[in-house]
Each structure stands twice: as C-alpha cells, then as structure tokens.
Amino acid sequence: MTVPDGLSCDAPDEPDTVLPSGRGLPCGARLAGAVRALAAAKRTDPSALALAALLLVPDGACDPGECDVDGRVTLPLRPVVTATDSAVRRALAAAVALADPAFRIVPAADVGRLEAAVETLGYRNKTLAHALKRLSFQPLDGRVTELRDAVQMFGFVNEWCFDEEQVRRRFRELAPVYHPDTGVVACRERMAQLIDARNLLVRHVRTVYGSGAWMEREPAR
Template sequence: MSSSSTVKQSYTIPCSSIFRDAVLQLAERRGVNAADLARSVMLIVPEKAIEDYQDPGDPPKGDRETIVLKSGPAEGRPWRRKPRLQLRLPPGFSVITVRKALQMAIDFDAGDVNMRVEKSDVLAAERAALEEARALKKRQAEPPVELLQSREELERLRQIVDNLAFDPLDRGVTTFNEALHVMGFAPSARPDLRAIRAKYRVLAAIHHPDSNYGSHQRMTQLNAAMEILRKHVS
C-alpha cells in the first residue's frame, strides 16, 4: 500500500475493553488520537515485524460496553455491544494489522519491547509523513467538491429568482394595481388580509437582503405593496 494515500476510511477495531482503555489513555497522554498511534507505528516499524507481532485479539465473551442509540426506532435506548475503537486511516490495512500496531504502541510506551529500526526505515517514514502533510495542506487549500457544487447550485437559484421575480418599478409602488403586481397577484385579484400576509411571508423570505437571493430594492417595494394592500382590505 502506498503510504502517500490521501483518502482515509473509517476502521472499526473490535477489542477488549481493557485494550481499548489502554489505547485511549496512551493517546490522551501523548496529545494525539488512537489513529495517530497506529499510524506512527506503521510508518516506522517494518510491515513484517507488525505481521509477526502478537494480536491482542477480539474481546472475550461477556466483555461488552453499553451505549445509547442516537437514531432509529430504538433511539435513546441503551444497547450492549462488543467494545471497539473507531479510527480513520488510509485504506488498505487489515483490522488485525491496526490492532497489532496499537498493541506495539502500548508496549513501546511501557518499555516492554525493544526493536532496531534501520535508518532507511526512518527516512522512508519521514518521506511518507511529509507527503501526507503536503496532501493534507493541499486538500485544505482546495474547496471540496460538495462546496463547489453548492456554490453552483446557489448561483443557479439566484438566476431563477431573478428571472421569476417582479421587476422593481422605476417610481416605486404607489397604486393598488402596482401593489398587486409586486405581490404576485393577478390584476383582477381582490385578496383578503390572510392571503396578503401569506404571500408577503413567502416573498419576504426570498427578497430580504439577509437571504441568499435578497434584494434591498425589491424588499422595499414589497413592504410598500404590503402597506397599500393592507389598507385596501382594512
């Protein structure tokens, strides 16, 4: 697997509650997260050495943690499940490899294991870490695709609103018929106060200057039209 991979995926690592707590405590002491612990070991330690290391294994029978469900029909109810760690790492690792790397991190911290690391391995790890840092910086500098798509959609909606909305009157709104036009009623319409207020709420949400499609000029004329129509039905 290339260590310069820029995409990360979520890993669910089943483990004993004792192992999970030891990993989280070590991460907290070092000021990092559990994924950082695993990644640092996998960058420095040769892959073969990790493969040959002892796997702490799945949680033993009866070892369970209780969580509260946050969604679905059983939302709010407690649920007992196998203990686990949730990590985000580059794709391509097996659950067992990640779990072994975490065990090595714990053992390194406790001084329970010594290992000779060749200079070439350290240099390779430094290069990999530098490449990942550069890739992260590049991703942060570039707007995500979703944001670009949202901006394009926003611009399309602005154009639609401009095409469908009333054209502001040059001399403002002064007559009953002009008020009907601005509020979007037919020239022959005689709306009651309830219909006028409902129409105003919809149009004000669109044309208010604080909205994404707002227009100060349209909002001003909308307010004027509202006053004229309200007086007419009063």
C-alpha cells in the first residue's frame, strides 16, 4: 500500500535506524513513543504519518522541542520528508493529539520553567513545614486535663481573654496543621490533644459564663 509521492505505508524492518539518504528527527522520547505506537496501530511508519499530518497541522501550533520529560531520541525519517524538523515535530504532535485527545506535549522550554517552579514550591513547602514544626507545641504526656495547658496550646494570654467562638475559630486554624492524614505537621497525638484542649476551653467558657464569674474576672478593655 502506498500514499501520495509513492511512499510505502509498510513499516520499515528497523524503525530505530536512520534509513539511507534519510535523516534523524531529534524529538522528545515521549513524543517518539506515541508516534511509533500510532504508526503501528495504523500499519504505517512515522514518515507516512508526518507527510499526512503536515497537511493538517494547525496554524500557530507549538513545536514540542527536541526533548521532553522522558528525554531525547532520534526518530528516523525517510528522504521524502523534506519539511524542517520543527514543522515535522509539530505535525507529528498534532497527529498524536488527534488520535488521542488526552495526549499533551509540553515544549521543552515550558518543561524547564515548570520544573524550576515545582522545585521552588517544594523548597518553600519544606521551609514552611520546618518553621511550623519548630513553632508547634510539643505533645504532653497523656491527655490534656489542665486549663493552663489548654490555654497555652491555643495561644491565649490567660483563661479570661477568649469566648467560645474564639476557641472554635482557633481550633479551625490549628486542626489543618496537625491533622494526622493531611496536616503540614501531621501528628495524631497533637491532634488528639488539640481536641482535648478545645473541649476543655469550651467547658470553661460555658461554666464561667453560666456562673457570672466572667464579668467579675474579665480584665478591663
């Protein structure tokens, strides 16, 4: 079977070897793998795909570059493919994307920028986690039963400077930090003691409000 220009659609016997008088196309390993898989599925070769896709490649399509996240390889092309390397890469990327809409090619320059951004965010996350760990309270021995420990754990000045809403708001701020599954400073023991402290402070607020002692002891504002 042939396509226009007399190019056979049968795949060459040695797809990883540059054919005589042909050339090697430098491209990303991921793109090359996808192109070979598509060519095999279509019972053709990368050169035939390139010729067909060059007629369809959209204007303004991005060149995926000579390498990608999986590295760089050389894809063999037959001599009938005379377009520039950039045009062929864009055509092959478009052909793969048409066959598999979920397939995405990221230009090498963008990959570098993304990797740098990820590295920066990772460093910042480690720095933040380290700072939180240094500032966070150390787990006490056993359960939290003393009011002074609960007050200190929640960062209040004394037992008369907060109400129930402030206790619950502070708990909502601290819980995501220590949650054992998703917390930045994940700690099951700290989380359990945080719950103990919240319950103790809420009971304290309700007791002093109910007894009328709150207004007697509350510092002048």
